[in-house]
Each structure stands twice: as structure tokens, then as C-alpha cells.
Amino acid sequence: MLFDYLSVVVLLVLGLANIFGMMVLPKLLRPHNPTAQKLVAYECGENPIGTSWLQYNVRFFVVALVFIIFDMEIVFMFPWAVVFKEVYATSGPLPLIEMAFFIAVLAVGLIYLWVEGLLDWIRTIR
């Protein structure tokens, strides 16, 4: 039923209303009197050095690449999880074995990455 997605719409609307309430409403209400010290990201604490828009380390990209692959695995698990109970009742542990195999194959990839040290943040050159 399409109406079930109403909760998603409500969440979306609440999220947007929240942003409006936190960003736009104070802007309309507060007095406008900035000083250099007030415009710093954290008024108390560390003083920022430079901008936040700087060149990222290439390792973030690699981690994101690996993340997408395991994200893909989760996508494959969705339809399986939806019908698991139903199929389990009729044909026994077949779905369990199937998914165990699926995850085992991908675990080989994860173990490979781990052993090769590609998940280490500080890498030693071998």
C-alpha cells in the first residue's frame, strides 16, 4: 500500500521543518551584530587553521570504494530478508545456507583486504 510511505513523507517534512526552525527562524529573530571572534566556527575551544575545504587524503576514497561494495551486499540481503521466514517454513534451511555462502564469498574479499593491510590507516610500505 502506497499510503504506508506516509511515514517517510512525515519524516521528510519534519526534517525540513527542523532545518527551517534551526537555521531560518533564528536568522529572522536574532540581532545582527557579528564580530570576528563570533564568526569563528567554535567560539570557545580550538582556533581553526585554514579552511575546511582542503585536499583530502586518498585513503578516504579507498575506504569509500570498499564501503560501496559491502553496501551492495546489504542491498542483495534486503529481498532475501523479506522472504526468509516464508521460504524457511516451506523449504527448510536452504535460504540460510544460500546467504551463508554469499557472505562467505564476500568475507574472503574482506579477509584479503585485512591481510594485505589495506584497512590499516597508517601503512607500512612492504
Place this chain on the structure above:
Amino acid sequence: MEALFHVATFYVFAAFALAGAAISAFSRRLVYCVFALLLTFLGVAGLYVLLSADFLAAVQVLLYAGGILVLLIFGVMLTHEIADVSTEANFTDIKFGAVISGILWLLLVVYICKVPWAVLDPLPPYAPTTRAIGLQFLGDYLVPFEYSSFVLLLVVLGAATLARKEVD
């Protein structure tokens, strides 16, 4: 009532998608271009839900809004001195470009008007697809499903190779 709700949500999500696409096309800052894509991805996900492609919508949110966008942001943030990078194109021959895109637009409009679109009235009932896909995965397509895990494994190995190159 439900048809009205359907049409209203369609226009809202279509507006989301178009607004995000417009921002990413016209923004001068590369970082804003990438972040605007989030709006497009979520808008398209909403449209998928309206087309009762709920699995595709989940994939859109999980993979595109959650994964590909993160990858794109990291990719863009690899750019040296990102704050100074401008996406401003230099319009060398704006008249020529206008003529070409005008012809393309005209062609599209002509063909969109020509196609006999099937108008469904009343709307077909909402039919979720995730369950059917799951049953196929555990039935007829069991072997391709398992095979896809090997494809993903190969992708992991490929990513590992790329990662190792980047370290050296």
C-alpha cells in the same frame, strides 16, 4: 483523494530532482554541485516509490545517496585547492550552442507529443516488488545470485589493487 496525493507527491519529488540537478549544473562551486546531487538522488528515489518500484527506491537511497555520493564527495575533495576551483565554463560560441540545444529540445518535445502515452485511469494498485525479487533469488535465480557474490569479490580485489597503487 489518493490520486490527488499521488499527483502531488509526484510533482514534489520531480521538483526535488530537477532543483538538485539545476543546482549541480549551474553552481560555480564544485562542492555545492556534488552536495546538490543528494537532492536529485532522493527525488528520484521518491519517484521510484510512486512507480511501485520499492526495491529500486531502497537501492537508490542506500547505494546512490549513501554510497556513490560519498565516493563522489571524496573524489571531489581530492582536488587540490578545491575552494578556488570554478566550474564556470567559457562560452566561446553561445549562439551555436543555443541553436544545437534548441534543436535537441524541439526534437524531444515533438517526440514526447507524438508518443501515444497509455493513460492509466484509475491508477493500478501499489504492488511492492521486494518480495517477488526475494522469491526469485531463492528460486529460479539462485545460481546467478550466488554468482553475483563472486562478481563482488572480484570488485573487492580490483579495489584492493587500486588502493595498493595509491599507496606507492
